[in-house]
Amino acid sequence: MDHPATASVTDPPPSRVRALDPHPAAAVVNLAVKAALVASFVIAIGFEPSTVEGKAMGFRAPLFLAPVVLVPLLARWRNWEPYPHVADALTAAPFLIDTLGNLFGFYDDYPVTDDVLHALNWILLVAAFHAFRFRNVTDRRDAVVLGYGFGCMAIIWWEAMEWTVSTDGLGGAGNLSLTYGDTVGDLVLSSTGGLVGSILGVWFLGPRAQPVGSGASR
DSSP: OOOOOOOEEOOOOOOHHHHHTTSHHHHHHHHHHHHHHHHHHHHHHHTOOGGGTTSOHHHHHHHHHHHHHHHHHHHHHHTOSSOOHHHHHHHHHHHHHHHHHHHTTHHHHOTHHHHHHHHHHHHHHHHHHHHHHTTTOOOOTTHHHHHHHHHHHHHHHHHHHHHHTSTTSSSOOTTOOOOHHHHHHHHHHHHHHHHHHHHHHHHHHSOOOOOTTTTEEO
């Protein structure tokens, strides 16, 4: 007696970030980014160059340096193998870039720096979101929207943090004067950067898209 053919669903392809994390270059880049971030704050707080006066670097330090400690602790607690070097480096990179921008005076000397880095840093931040997510998830559906939503929430809370250390906020930092135009512009630039980062993160870190109909065989 003939039995009707049944469809068997093949396993989804592995995420590309899984292949990147164990690569020696990923570990080198990750360690370099985090070492540079720590060194930047040592200089900014320990030597207090004029470029960071009024930038509330002491207030920023715990937040900016948190990924240096929290990601390794989380990886050890969850026993992540291989270690998430890509996600770790992408998480720390925006904080390093922002700190270097202040340390070298780019924000003061080149006003466009703030706009450029808001877009660039959110590309990296949302890519980090996908680097974490695609270690255990291979479903690409709605991934771009999820990353975009994460980026939008992140910039809202970032702007709230900046207000707390602004001239009109809780911290009273003398050189961080925010305007309504600045805030709206940052929201637009960062959310747009987050969308770009989400698209790039899904494409380069997620599993390869399967052709339609490739998931079943007879």
